[in-house]
Amino acid sequence: MKIKKGQAAIATKFEDNPEKIINEVIIPFRSQIDNRRQSLQKIREYKYKCGISTDWRLYKLIIFNLIQNAVKYNKDKGQITITSNIRKDSANKSWFDTVIKD
Numbered sequence: 001m002k003i004k005k006g007q008a009a010i011a012t013k014f015e016d017n018p019e020k021i022i023n024e025v026i027i028p029f030r031s032q033i034d035n036r037r038q039s040l041q042k043i044r045e046y047k048y049k050c051g052i053s054t055d056w057r058l059y060k061l062i063i064f065n066l067i068q069n070a071v072k073y074n075k076d077k078g079q080i081t082i083t084s085n086i087r088k089d090s091a092n093k094s095w096f097d098t099v100i101k102d
Helices: 018-035 056-073
Strands: 014-016 039-044 052-054 079-088 094-101
Touching: 018 039, 018 056, 018 079, 018 094, 052 056, 056 079, 056 094
Parallel strands: 039 079
Antiparallel strands: 014 052, 079 094
16 A cells, blocks of 8 residues: 555554554564664653554554665665654643654
8 A cells, every 4th residue: 555645544543552563564674674784773762661542554554664765765884763752742632753764
């Protein structure tokens, strides 16, 4: 499934652990990362394990595409960093962020 601008099917929301999803998504890229001698760093900026209610199928697809691009377009011996954080806004709503840098 590809996501096109303005088009995305949202599945029913359910709860899961974001770290678990990120770890699952990395598995197919492990050999490419090793072959290109890229380093992968995962940073969790929140202090506790959490479960988040969201469309994990869509989240997994987005993270997969971003990691795929980071591995493909990063240089050999390059660094890939995945940072996750939970933030609260002024209305005390929680937001989960995932940032992927290469």
